Amino acid sequence: MTEADTKKLKRAKSIKFGDMKLAQCEEVRNLILDAVKSENRNVTNEGRIAFERYISAVAIENRARMGFKFELAILDARIVGVIEIREVDRISMLYVHPDYTRLGIGSRLVFRAASRCAASKLMTYAADEDIGFYERVGFVRCGDRSVVLGIPSTPYKLSMSPRDKKPPSKLRSSSVALFVFSGTGNTLLVAREVGRALRDEGRDVHLYDMKAENGEILTKLDDDAAVGLAFPVACFSTYPAVWRFVESMPFGHGREVFALSTCGGFSGGMQGALGEVLSKKGYRLLSAKFFIMPGNYGNKAIPAEKNAHRVEKALQDSRAFVSDILAGTASWGGYPWGARFTHWLAQTRTPWNFFYRMFPILTDKTKCTRCYLCERICPAYAITKDGDGYPFVEPRVCESCQRCVGFCPSSALGNPKKPAVQYRAMDYDEFKITESKNR
Ligand SMILES: Cc1cc2nc3c(=O)[nH]c(=O)nc-3n(C[C@H](O)[C@H](O)[C@H](O)COP(=O)(O)O)c2cc1C
Numbered sequence: 001m002t003e004a005d006t007k008k009l010k011r012a013k014s015i016k017f018g019d020m021k022l023a024q025c026e027e028v029r030n031l032i033l034d035a036v037k038s039e040n041r042n043v044t045n046e047g048r049i050a051f052e053r054y055i056s057a058v059a060i061e062n063r064a065r066m067g068f069k070f071e072l073a074i075l076d077a078r079i080v081g082v083i084e085i086r087e088v089d090r091i092s093m094l095y096v097h098p099d100y101t102r103l104g105i106g107s108r109l110v111f112r113a114a115s116r117c118a119a120s121k122l123m124t125y126a127a128d129e130d131i132g133f134y135e136r137v138g139f140v141r142c143g144d145r146s147v148v149l150g151i152p153s154t155p156y157k158l159s160m161s162p163r164d165k166k167p168p169s170k171l172r173s174s175s176v177a178l179f180v181f182s183g184t185g186n187t188l189l190v191a192r193e194v195g196r197a198l199r200d201e202g203r204d205v206h207l208y209d210m211k212a213e214n215g216e217i218l219t220k221l222d223d224d225a226a227v228g229l230a231f232p233v234a235c236f237s238t239y240p241a242v243w244r245f246v247e248s249m250p251f252g253h254g255r256e257v258f259a260l261s262t263c264g265g266f267s268g269g270m271q272g273a274l275g276e277v278l279s280k281k282g283y284r285l286l287s288a289k290f291f292i293m294p295g296n297y298g299n300k301a302i303p304a305e306k307n308a309h310r311v312e313k314a315l316q317d318s319r320a321f322v323s324d325i326l327a328g329t330a331s332w333g334g335y336p337w338g339a340r341f342t343h344w345l346a347q348t349r350t351p352w353n354f355f356y357r358m359f360p361i362l363t364d365k366t367k368c369t370r371c372y373l374c375e376r377i378c379p380a381y382a383i384t385k386d387g388d389g390y391p392f393v394e395p396r397v398c399e400s401c402q403r404c405v406g407f408c409p410s411s412a413l414g415n416p417k418k419p420a421v422q423y424r425a426m427d428y429d430e431f432k433i434t435e436s437k438n439r
């Protein structure tokens with residue numbers, strides 16, 4: 001990343017967004033006049049008069065009073081961008097000051113508007129010189145070009161239904177908060193590699209433990225920061241602990257989000273359901289990617305060579321994934337109908353009770369040293385103590401993430417009727433999810 005790019009990212013980071021106040025109408029008008037100065041339009045005299053009337057401070061104030069929504073981008077206490085939304089789903093004005101273009105202000109204003117829009121689409125009539133911009137942020141042409149009073153425009157639409165395929169878009173944010181859930185360490189390995197690759201590209205990256213309580217961190221992030229979600233596939237969906245976190249996430253206001261997930265081979269298309277929840281919460285979907293990693297339960301023997309190969313490939317793919325999200329060549333993926341069903345099912349106890357019946361977790365008291373590490377690290381608070389002080393896994397609370405089984409220092413947890421080799425991707429002292437940016 002060049003020094004100029006770094007400076008630009010820093011500048012983009014300090015932009016603040018907020019609703020327009022009536023006292024700011026005059027300043028908004030001046031911004032629009034500065035923005036259109038650089039445009040070369042063959043507008044008729046009538047068209048010019050109509051436009052000047054439309055952008056007068058009085059007209060803006062009247063429309064704001066009538067319920068039109070105006071959102072501003074502010075940098076160094078100066079208004080540098082404005083978007084106006086009318087009739088719930090129509091962009092009727094979008095201007096960025098010419099000194100502040102190429103900082104991502106226009107696209108952020110669009111996605112903030114999209115995140116607040118009650119309709120499933122956002123419409124605009126794009127001037128010829130703005131068509132490239134609208135297509136880049138994902139709008140699709142939906143009608144014929146026409147010219148009124150010398151002002152040409154073409155109707156464009158941004159669909160916000162997760163079922164509609166959207167063109168991929170680039171990661172613009174200069175910082176990333178990566179929230180990680182990992183049972184046995186596979187996902188943490190991949191998330192760390194993605195974090196390293198993003199830092200190599202000049203992004204500021206922090207890893208956080210994905211617990212519902214940590215959803216609050218999101219309310220304190222810079223407007224500009226993107227969110228990454230890293231979690232394992234479980235029962236063709238993911239663990240209730242992950243869904244609890246996703247549900248705790250605050251409204252996104254167009255915040256960028258990407259997801260990376262590890263699995264043993266088949267995701268069940270669960271990214272569709274995740275994308276739907278995140279879209280409804282106002283997040284802007286960049287990409288969801290699945291990485292095949294070693295199986296982490298019921299191994300009769302650990303296939304060391306096969307596992308090493310899977311890990312090596314997943315780490316290489318992690319770097320490629322980062323290149324793709326930076327280049328805007330990665331997409332979120334389709335929407336298989338089954339994903340809604342597995343999303344619903346994963347929030348019931350049915351799959352987890354079934355899995356636990358197949359792979360119960362019992363304590364071998366001849367091995368257990370009562371160190372209680374298992375109790376401390378269980379994300380579902382499913383481990384209590386029995387009458388003798390040995391850990392007891394509550395079958396109706398356990399989410400089968402295998403963390404306790406994988407990290408027990410005495411290999412004391414498992415199913416005596418189906419003995420399996422303990423699996424973990426790393427030793428426990430390396431299993432620290434929350435990390436500073438330089439690790
Ligand atoms: C309860 C449970 C259910 C799983 N379900 C699936 C699945 O549906 N599809 C799949 O490909 N892998 C499945 N796996 C394998 C894990 O997704 C895979 O090993 C993952 O990399 C584990 O990541 P972690 O070590 O970060 O927990 C499952 C593992 C567990 C423990």
Ligand code: SF4
Nearest residue numbers: 368369371372374408
């Ligand atoms: S981590 Fe293992 S040794 Fe420690 S209390 Fe749990 S079962 Fe026992």
Ligand code: SF4
Nearest residue numbers: 378398399401402404
């Ligand atoms: S008891 Fe073990 S397998 Fe079950 S949720 Fe807790 S850590 Fe995961």
